[in-house]
Amino acid sequence: MIEVKGLSHQFKIGKKGKETIIPVLEGINLKVDYGEIVTVVGRSGSGKSTLLNLISGYIQPTEGEIFIDDHNVTSFNESKWADFRLHNLGFIFQSFQLILSMTAFENVELALTLKGVHEKERKTQTEKLFKKVGLEKFMDHYPSELSGGQQQRVSIARALILNPPIILADEPTGSLDSDTEDELLDFIKQLNHEMGITFLIITHDEKVAKIGDRIIEIVDGALVEEEYAS
Amino acid sequence: MRFKDQFKFVRQNMKKNKTRIFMTVLATAMGCAFLIVLASVGFGLQKSIVEEITQDRLMTEIQVHGKENEENAGITMDDITYFEGLDHVKAVTRRQMVDQQGEFRVGEFRAEGNAVVVDFPSETKAGFELSEGRLPEADNEVVIGHDFAESLAKWNGKETAPLNEDGTVKEEFKYKGKLIGETLNLGVKQYEGEEEKSKTFDVKIVGIGKKPTKDWEWDPNIYISEKVLSEIEAFTGTPNGTVITPNLPAEERDLMEQRKDRFYSQVSIYADDVENVKTISETIKDKKYFAYSVVDEMEQINTVFLIVKSGLIFIGTIAIIIASIGIYNTMTMAVTERAPDIGIMKAIGANPSTIKRIFLIESSYIGLLGAIFGTIVAYLITLGVNWLLPIILSNAFGEPIPGDFKFSHIPLSLPLICIGICLVVTILSGLRPARRATKVDVLKAMRREV
Numbered sequence: 001m002i003e004v005k006g007l008s009h010q011f012k013i014g015k016k017g018k019e020t021i022i023p024v025l026e027g028i029n030l031k032v033d034y035g036e037i038v039t040v041v042g043r044s045g046s047g048k049s050t051l052l053n054l055i056s057g058y059i060q061p062t063e064g065e066i067f068i069d070d071h072n073v074t075s076f077n078e079s080k081w082a083d084f085r086l087h088n089l090g091f092i093f094q095s096f097q098l099i100l101s102m103t104a105f106e107n108v109e110l111a112l113t114l115k116g117v118h119e120k121e122r123k124t125q126t127e128k129l130f131k132k133v134g135l136e137k138f139m140d141h142y143p144s145e146l147s148g149g150q151q152q153r154v155s156i157a158r159a160l161i162l163n164p165p166i167i168l169a170d171e172p173t174g175s176l177d178s179d180t181e182d183e184l185l186d187f188i189k190q191l192n193h194e195m196g197i198t199f200l201i202i203t204h205d206e207k208v209a210k211i212g213d214r215i216i217e218i219v220d221g222a223l224v225e226e227e228y229a230s
Numbered sequence: 231m232r233f234k235d236q237f238k239f240v241r242q243n244m245k246k247n248k249t250r251i252f253m254t255v256l257a258t259a260m261g262c263a264f265l266i267v268l269a270s271v272g273f274g275l276q277k278s279i280v281e282e283i284t285q286d287r288l289m290t291e292i293q294v295h296g297k298e299n300e301e302n303a304g305i306t307m308d309d310i311t312y313f314e315g316l317d318h319v320k321a322v323t324r325r326q327m328v329d330q331q332g333e334f335r336v337g338e339f340r341a342e343g344n345a346v347v348v349d350f351p352s353e354t355k356a357g358f359e360l361s362e363g364r365l366p367e368a369d370n371e372v373v374i375g376h377d378f379a380e381s382l383a384k385w386n387g388k389e390t391a392p393l394n395e396d397g398t399v400k401e402e403f404k405y406k407g408k409l410i411g412e413t414l415n416l417g418v419k420q421y422e423g424e425e426e427k428s429k430t431f432d433v434k435i436v437g438i439g440k441k442p443t444k445d446w447e448w449d450p451n452i453y454i455s456e457k458v459l460s461e462i463e464a465f466t467g468t469p470n471g472t473v474i475t476p477n478l479p480a481e482e483r484d485l486m487e488q489r490k491d492r493f494y495s496q497v498s499i500y501a502d503d504v505e506n507v508k509t510i511s512e513t514i515k516d517k518k519y520f521a522y523s524v525v526d527e528m529e530q531i532n533t534v535f536l537i538v539k540s541g542l543i544f545i546g547t548i549a550i551i552i553a554s555i556g557i558y559n560t561m562t563m564a565v566t567e568r569a570p571d572i573g574i575m576k577a578i579g580a581n582p583s584t585i586k587r588i589f590l591i592e593s594s595y596i597g598l599l600g601a602i603f604g605t606i607v608a609y610l611i612t613l614g615v616n617w618l619l620p621i622i623l624s625n626a627f628g629e630p631i632p633g634d635f636k637f638s639h640i641p642l643s644l645p646l647i648c649i650g651i652c653l654v655v656t657i658l659s660g661l662r663p664a665r666r667a668t669k670v671d672v673l674k675a676m677r678r679e680v
Contacts, residue, residue, distance in 0.1 A: 053673060056577075058577070058672045058673050059673070078582055079581055079582060079583065082576065082579050082580060082581040082582065083579070083581065084579075085577075085578065085579040086578065086579025086580075087579070089579075091577060091578060093577075093676065095676075097574050097577065097676050098574075099570075099571045099574055099575075101242075101246060101571070110575070110578065111578055111579065113231060113232075113235045113239075114231050114575070114578070114579055114580050114581075114584065115231075115579075116231055116232050116235075119235075158578065
């Protein structure tokens with residue numbers, strides 16, 4: 001499903017012509033199978049978020065290739081990446097990344113709107129999903145009127161609305177308290193079991209890491225350990 | 231993303247900054263109103279001048295005044311036959327005056343005036359109109375001018391003058407009855423040596439001509455057929471019934487007596503369509519005829535006004551370009567403010583072309599709103615100017631401005647040109663911000679670093 005081959009990435013910082021090159025990832029090889037939950041752990045600055053951003057297509061690798069569903073996504077241009085993301089990937093972010101001027105309903109509906117789905121169909125699907133995440137009473141609330149846990153559920157609903165086979169999550173519990181974190185992790189496991197969604201989760205939290213079928217650790221830009229959950 | 235949803239999205243975004251959008255639309259509306267009002271002065275003056283020229287004249291008419299380099303410069307029947315044979319000629323009217331002051335009598339009323347000889351069949355084809363009665367069918371039937379009755383005055387043979395100082399007939403001498411069906415006595419004279427002879431021709435009035443379109447025009451003539459003219463000529467012995475007075479120099483007298491051909495003084499060719507006027511006019515000018523048509527004059531006037539209007543539209547366009555700077559600024563601000571939203575949209579799969587289109591729709595929408603409001607304001611200004619300016623000018627200069635004179639006129643094409651210019655300018659001004667929106671870095675935008 002997701003296959004990363006010899007992936008390297010460097011950041012260039014400083015003024016043009018006087019840039020300093022900082023290597024972040026070096027020769028990463030990784031494979032994530034259908035229906036797996038894979039968690040990637042590592043210390044701050046280890047390169048785990050960069051790995052997720054590369055797989056999401058937000059940045060381009062310096063070297064190496066990424067295959068998702070047998071598509072070599074490293075050859076995609078921006079437009080093709082946009083279509084591919086819309087139809088194949090769901091995203092959950094640490095800081096939820098909801099559009100603040102839109103209601104919870106409009107935030108979730110947005111992906112359907114971008115896909116060109118008719119208004120009536122959008123309404124039916126979005127309402128159904130709000131019931132699934134238990135937020136049907138909060139559809140017309142703005143993000144600022146929701147708690148952190150509720151915002152993350154809205155974010156998950158947005159990720160699920162187009163039934164993507166893969167969800168990429170970057171520190172999904174980073175902004176949540178302990179109880180809400182447990183609820184969210186249970187929900188992720190439920191989605192994985194019931195719908196067979198593949199999860200690639202970046203975290204520095206041990207509790208989150210443990211929900212993975214496999215835990216991968218990145219140290220200083222290199223994949224050093226792969227541990228199978230018991 | 232469907233267009234309807236893009237438009238909805240744009241409207242939602244615009245509602246977030248109502249004041250800024252209002253000010254931008256206002257600036258665009260002012261630019262548009264300025265363009266339309268400025269150009270409308272050109273259109274208004276052109277319309278008024280053209281109407282003044284074409285009033286009472288047919289656009290399809292070509293007047294022929296004579297011939298060049300000919301021994302005989304007058305228009306004869308041969309020339310008329312040539313004109314009638316040309317392509318796209320609907321009718322050729324020819325008028326000539328009886329060459330002496332006629333005395334017209336209806337019962338005990340009399341008037342002096344001109345007898346105009348017309349060819350009624352060609353006049354009918356050219357659109358000669360009556361206010362009453364019908365056109366002559368018999369040779370002794372005539373049509374009188376619209377104001378003929380006004381010129382008739384009761385004559386009792388006494389010295390009492392029947393006219394007012396301004397030349398109008400005094401009320402008590404005016405003819406009050408109907409004229410259609412009445413017999414008109416047309417008196418002509420000629421000299422035989424020193425002796426003056428006169429003869430009266432009895433004709434029947436069957437129609438009254440249409441009122442001239444201009445208020446100051448006065449038509450007291452009578453319109454007779456060529457047959458009546460022939461009878462007059464038989465009496466006078468000269469073409470057109472010219473009077474040879476005893477004191478006329480011998481040379482001139484000989485010339486008059488030798489002249490056999492009739493000359494037509496007012497010859498007009500009527501084309502079947504305005505489009506063909508120019509072709510006919512050029513053809514007869516090539517044959518050395520002196521021809522004039524309103525279309526010739528219109529062409530020159532229209533060329534001058536085309537240049538004037540283009541200049542005014544150009545100046546007006548500058549105002550819209552200045553307003554577009556406001557749109558550029560508004561759109562740039564919008565992109566900056568919405569960068570996080572753009573980042574999120576791109577992160578979940580919004581295509582850059584969709585984002586670009588959303589911003590272009592927004593800038594064109596601002597332009598369109600500005601153009602619509604500007605057009606409405608321009609119409610109001612035009613109404614105000616056309617109402618107020620004549621009052622101010624007539625008070626300032628003491629001369630009345632004609633009632634139908636328009637200082638400002640907005641033809642339908644003008645708002646359409648303005649909306650077109652406005653849309654092009656606003657789309658261009660929104661293009662760069664829209665491109666910038668597509669280049670928003672997803673990660674920086676989501677970290678609120680843009």
